[in-house]
Amino acid sequence: MAAATVNKSAHEFDKGNLDSMLTRRFFFAPAFEIYGGVAGLYDYGPTGSALQANVLNEWRRHYIIEEDMLELDTTIMTLSEVLKTSGHVEKFADWMVKDSKNGEIYRADHLVEAVLEARLKGDKEARGIKLDEVVEEDDKKKKKKKVKSTAVKLEDSEVAEYESILAQIDNYTGPQLGELVRKFNITNPTTGNELTEPVEFNLMFESNIGPTGHIKGFLRPETAQGHFVNFARLLEFNNGKVPFASAQIGRSFRNEIAPRQGLLRVREFTMAEIEHYVDPLDKRHARFNEVKDVVLTLLAKDIQVQGRTDTVQMTVGDAVGQGIVDNETLGYFLGRTQLFLTKIGIDPKRLRCRQHMANEMAHYAADCWDFEIQSSYGWIECVGCADRSAYDLTVHSVRTKQPLRVQQRLETPRVVEKLDVQFDAKAFGMKFKKDAATIRNTITGLDEERLQCLKDELDKAGVSGVKCADGKVYEVTPDLVKINPITVTEHMRDFTPNVIEPSFGIGRILYSLLEHSYWAREQDKARGVLSFPVNVAPIKVLIVSISNDPKLTEIVYELTRKLRKLGIASRVDDSSVSIGKKYARNDELGTPFGITVDFATVQNGTVTIRERDTTSQYIGKIDDVLSTVDELVKGNVDWAGAAGKLEVYSGVQDVAE
Amino acid sequence: MAAATVNKSAHEFDKGNLDSMLTRRFFFAPAFEIYGGVAGLYDYGPTGSALQANVLNEWRRHYIIEEDMLELDTTIMTLSEVLKTSGHVEKFADWMVKDSKNGEIYRADHLVEAVLEARLKGDKEARGIKLDEVVEEDDKKKKKKKVKSTAVKLEDSEVAEYESILAQIDNYTGPQLGELVRKFNITNPTTGNELTEPVEFNLMFESNIGPTGHIKGFLRPETAQGHFVNFARLLEFNNGKVPFASAQIGRSFRNEIAPRQGLLRVREFTMAEIEHYVDPLDKRHARFNEVKDVVLTLLAKDIQVQGRTDTVQMTVGDAVGQGIVDNETLGYFLGRTQLFLTKIGIDPKRLRCRQHMANEMAHYAADCWDFEIQSSYGWIECVGCADRSAYDLTVHSVRTKQPLRVQQRLETPRVVEKLDVQFDAKAFGMKFKKDAATIRNTITGLDEERLQCLKDELDKAGVSGVKCADGKVYEVTPDLVKINPITVTEHMRDFTPNVIEPSFGIGRILYSLLEHSYWAREQDKARGVLSFPVNVAPIKVLIVSISNDPKLTEIVYELTRKLRKLGIASRVDDSSVSIGKKYARNDELGTPFGITVDFATVQNGTVTIRERDTTSQYIGKIDDVLSTVDELVKGNVDWAGAAGKLEVYSGVQDVAE
Structure with missing residues (x-):
């Protein structure tokens, strides 16, 4: 876009003007406003909904489609047991x-x-x-x-x-x-x-499922648990192989104590979350090279604990290479996210990656970086990129006794030493009777280290106590249980994948984008301009006619029909104000292009097209203008490059009166 | 599609097979299944999510984009006061x-x-x-x-x-x-x-907003109230004019007593709702002519109260003309919805419009028709088209004292008789002191009928009691208040719009679509086929290679890249099973087209393309096949018509072994 040629940074940011404009143009408004509203709940109007839909569409293309992620749509209402297991009931x-x-x-x-x-x-x-x-x-x-x-x-x-x-x-x-x-x-x-x-x-909204009052549910505080409880099906869908990722866009809820920051701290919000499952022994990423030169602005944790907030500029490749970012996969998503956020219009100068300090890290995370975006509210976390390790899959697996693990064929079989357990089944049964199975399962369920302890004790003392799930301790002796080292050749490996999670707060990103896109022209400070990139602008083309003459109205109708066929969102302004004012109103909606139909259109078949940021105009045949708009919307050409088939036009003054 | 040439109706419907296939292919599964699940809560997997996304995309194009509806995205968590006003706290x-x-x-x-x-x-x-x-x-x-x-x-x-x-x-x-x-x-x-x-x-999930426990909220049982409380902003956005419509896609919740019908009766579901605001005196629709010849299958209420369920086939035009359907706007949406449902693959023979009987009608509705779809569960309501009259806007307006009304300039001014109220301000103030304003506002707030009563009493008895909001009755006399008939010329009309609401249960439509699309081939009854229309199929193209030779793998990669650029969802099956089996697996996913890469591709640059329902194949140059796929996906051509640039191919046996 030619936006860069406009000196937008020269204006002073006026939050009051922006806020009133966002409400007036119904980007969003407090929910149940006519009832006095409730803190932390907002509704998106037509412009806000369209902006959100376009940002989500870009997100889907940038992540889900580009990397063949498995999309999910899971329930918001979540069984309390699931969130007890995940730790949210206790710690959220x-x-x-x-x-x-x-x-x-x-x-x-x-x-x-x-x-x-x-x-x-x-x-x-x-x-x-x-x-x-x-x-x-x-x-x-x-x-x-x-x-x-x-x-x-x-x-x-x-x-x-x-x-x-x-x-x-x-x-x-x-x-x-x-x-x-x-x-x-x-x-x-x-x-x-x-x-x-x-x-x-506790920040979770609680409710009861069904009429009995015995089944407790919470509104999910994140979409992530919906991915994890479906892991076995997802793995099967992916033919049993890792790495792969699941992705979900949906509402989540946090019952904030006292939300006071507009869209930045709300009780209900749309999230977009990716859970990328990787081999814990191999966190390389096949496409790491594609992002290794992306430059990030980093604020690492050791800087922060010194009470400092100074950042460094560093490529993803260097950050991973120097061990500042833990692994390639985490680095890959940091790079991809930097690209995504700048593509939708976030100012890279007001974007930084801040690493979590030890105490602030979520209870499940092994390492975590937040993309923070600067706005009038300060630096706000908008995307979290966490390495959740094997935490979630492990706790759900333990709790439900379902194997949430990957079986992987080893390229070269592996010879390992293991401890083999043999029971004297008859003597064991005689001694422990109905408890025999429980005790046997407890012993075979011991990990290698504990098994070694048991063996040492049996070898040394000739007896050892085995504590079972029922809380009782049973004494076993070497005649009942024999534990011996053996050598086995393993052809398969069995592991719980680690999870790298990029998690996006869509409302926070939208609000930051609104601030970063907003400016006002020198000659009309009261009215703002929202310089959205074309790909996320709610409406791409404004169509206005110089008169209500039926000949012109017919052409306007034809234009909307053709734009609809091209899949381009347009809007006709047929109100009675001047064309300059119509343009100014649509600058407030962030509409990048305006097509004007006049009597020359009837005579010569030409229309003019105006660009929002520069207010410069071209003129050309209808179909040439439409195909140019199509190229502009697809991002194949920018405004300066669009001059090809069209001529510069300077016949109309389009400043608002 | 050539699907019609396949004798699908000959197979017996096997619900057991379908259910197991839908779970195996992860269209959907019980939520928290590893925790034992909860009745009425389901998660959509990758295939189900994609099917849903495509159906919603068609919905958005068919309704929102086609008619420039104002899209909204409002909160699920709803202040209890809103739902008290709407009647849900008492009656839902x-x-x-x-x-x-x-x-x-x-x-x-x-x-x-x-x-x-x-x-x-x-x-x-x-x-x-x-x-x-x-x-x-x-x-x-x-x-x-x-x-x-x-x-x-x-x-x-x-x-x-x-x-x-x-x-x-x-x-x-x-x-x-x-x-x-x-x-x-x-x-x-x-x-x-x-x-x-x-x-x-009561079917609403209840919760508390914030930490105090004093603000009660419910999860919305419909998205509609989110439209109504925003009506004033929407009307302003539409320059104060009706008719217009708002639309919203989102989750709603009903805490069902004992849900037992799979996706058809769930506690959390995605809805798509339109609220179309019309002048109560003019419920014509500008585009009614476009649907007047659409044929509906009607089951009117007077048939049902006789204990009968026989239907009649009738055009929308006739149904409205004969007064069976109340008005043009309601009829318009019935016609549009018939078109939508059949476009996404619902069998018109298993679709009917059933009118609500008096007692079953929602508390707000003036007339209501359900689109019911027949499946193995019987006839199930999937879309409700209700005329909610002015109910919602009126009750919210009364409760909040906000004017949710339309001001319309009259084309010809209207001369009306009105009652004019004059106070003797000084005497009135002397008599009532601090209560004066309250009493004055009460009197000026009276409607025409009550004002006439007050006038009559003052004229007759010389005194009258005025009951105020504080519960007290104040006596007024003719010297304090004069009420006289006057003649005024009105240039504006002021009215509360009526609301016509088409409301879609997306999950119910999806499940019905799955049953209507499902069949099995004679030679492989255990494996099903899902004959989705191309526009909603989760994946459009399967890509398989005859060998793992790098030359072929390179071509496969190139094909996926080109399809992604065309915006066409594809999937590579590089597992080790036979090509016939890969096709059969993708028939279960409903993938309409399969492209096979073989050594001829390396030599001649040709690939074959197979159609799911007929299993017939064409062969052609890669770019010709891709442009044909593009036309097929866009719906510009069907399989029979796609033969143009391609040749019929019969070299490969593609039945699963």
Whole structure:
């Protein structure tokens, strides 16, 4: 696009203007707004829905189709047992504090962060530092409760301590947050009342399945568990081979304590998740070479624990080569995701990969990198790329006793030493009677290490206790059980795959995209322009007519018919305002092209086409203009290159009055 | 497609074979199957997801794009107030009965139906009527608890009474079902225990929003309310004009009492809903002519209340003309939906439009027609087309005091008589003080009829009581309020639009489509074929190679690359089974075309292409075959017509061994 030739960065970002425009043009609005709304729930209108559909379509092409991923569509309502196994019932929680008198609830980490930031701001005021120098901190605060700052100077050591805490605010446990509240005398900023100790609040919405009240369900907090419980079927569908990936786009739910950041922290959201299953001994990726030169902006964990936030630019190849990113597959998805996000219009200068620190990592993750996108709310996690190791498949397999494992034929058979267990079946049965089977299964189920312990004890002491699932300990002796090392030749390998998971918060990406696409023209600051890339723009072509003359209306109808046949979303504006105003209105919708029908169209069969960012225009025969639009929409040509069949046109002034 | 030339109807439908195939090929499977599953929750695998995506894509093109509908994406979690207003909290319930001893729960209407049907079957056995003659009733029963029949002869009058009850089983209220239970001595078929009186069970899943426990939410039972609460924004987006439509595809939830019909009765499902807003005084449709000749199979309500189920074939034009279907807009959507369902592969012979009877109609509907599709479960509602009148917009408007109305400029201004209200502001304020504003607003808010009553009373009695929202009654006199008839010229009309709603249960349509597409070849009855239309087939092209020779593998890779560029979903089968078996496996996935690469491809650049239903093959140059595939997938040509650039090929035997 010729967008780059427009000096968009020169304008000052006006969040108030953007917000009012997004509501006015119905990109999104608070759900049940006429009922007063509920925090954290939003509806997408026609423009927002179309933008989302186009972004999801690009996502599907970029990931699912390009890599033949197996798409799934699993239920949102999830049996509580599944989420108990995954750890969500116990651990998927945030810490909240309550006002000890009026019961008002705050999310503990957000409150600590907001109060310390307000004190730092007050300190800067007291030191006479100009406010625009602290604008970044100020903006960042919008995600939390607004805390008013007062100009109070802090000790230099306090400033340093606060800054260090803020740099690793995501790294504190609940009790540690409680200590910070006490240490820094943090109270409810509204009432000044004391706060309770932080308590955990589980973020899953709970419900009952069926009329009995005995079957408990949760709304899924991620789509991932729906992949894992179907792993055996997916593996079979893929002829038993790894690596492969499953993918799913769908709604998930988190019952946030106090959502305050618009689309960035919501209680219901669309996710797109990939679960890529790999051999734990071989995390190379066949197509790694295709992304090795992609440059990432990295913020590694060892930088953060020093209280720093400075980033480095590095290729995917170097990041993996130097061990900063753990393995090729994780690196591959970081590279692919960088390409995806910039393709749909995210500004690469406001995009970074931040590695999780130890305490903030999800309970299942072995390594995790977030794509954070900068907006007026600060740096926000929009995509998480986690190596979930074998955690999920292992816990579901243990719980359900279903083998969620891969059998792989070894290219060269492998000779291994193993411990072989032999029972004296008759004597064993005589001694243990009805418990015999349980004890035998317990012993054969022991791993190699424990089996060696049992053998050592039997060899040494001549007796050993075997603890069974019923809690009882049974004494076995060498005459009942013989454990001996043997040599076997293995032709098959059996392993639980590891899972690399890129997980996309679609709403967060959409909102960031809206901010990154937004600007205003010098001559009309009140009206904005959304410079979406053509591939995600909700509507591709605006069609306007210079008059209501039936001859022109007929041509407009014909144009819409032809565009529909090409599969190009168009919109006719037949309202009574001027053409300049129609263009301006469609700049707000991010419509990249506008075709104007006038009396020359009737005479010569020509129409003009205008480009949104430059407002420059070409003129040409209808079919030439349409085939150019088709090429523009397919991305085969950009605006500058589109001049081929068409001529530059400068006959119409299209500035809004 | 040449499918019509294959005698598919000759095969006997084998539900067991189909079910096992659908699970084996992972079209869908019970959710959390490794945890034992939960009734009424299913996951779609890669094939089912792709089939669903293609059906939804056709739906989007057929409705949203074709008619420029405004697409929405609203929240599933819904504030309880919204659903109180809509009537769902009070009325969205089924009747259940409990075993009086063990507490087992049944849905009352399904139990009555199952027991009476079992008795009718037992009667037929006792009368020596062969079982295959009662197969339809038998199949229908699968949707309810299986009730074993015993050969007991009934009186002829009893048979007639049972049949009449069954024909209108959907028309009974809870207390009436209780009467039937008592009258016919219906007990728990498993235990023989008595049943409790039917009690209502609300079908909405309930949860709490946020940590306080004070904000109650429900999972939406339909997407419709999300449209209605956004009506004001939608109307503004459409420049204030009706008719227009909003559309939404998304998940909805119904906590069914005892779901037992596979995909046909589930607790979580994807819906596609259109809300078409029309002027209540003008329900004509601009494009009605385009569908007036579409033939529908109608089962009107007056036939059903006679206990009959016979249908008539009638054009949409006649059905509306004769007043059987209430209005053009409703008729338009019936016609469009008939076209849609047959386009995606539903057999028109197993499709009918059944009108709702008075008692079964949803609480909001003025008239309602269901598209029912016949499958092994009987005739099942898959699409509901309801005229919801102004119900929803009115109740939300009253509850929220937001105007959900259309202002329309009258072409010719209208002179009307109105009652004009004048207050003596000073005297009024003196008398009522702080209540003055409330009383004044109450009076000006009265409708024309009540205002006339107030005027009459003031004229006659010289005093009247005005009841305000606070419950108090205030006495007003003619010196304080003057009400006089005046003549005004109105230039605007103000009305609440009516809503015509076509609502699609996507899972039910998908399952019906699977049954309608399924058959087996004479020579291989164990393996099925799914004859999907090309437009909805999950995968369009299978690619197989006769050998693993790198020269051939290279060509296969090139073919996948070219097909991906054309946007055509393909799948390579590089497993080690025979080509015939690969074709047979892909017949089970419903893949319409198979391209085979062999050594002739290396020598001559030719490949063969096979059609699924006929198994006939053509041969041609790679690019000619690909462009033919492109035309076939776009629907521009059928298999018989595809012979153009290609030659008939008969060199390979492709029957599975």
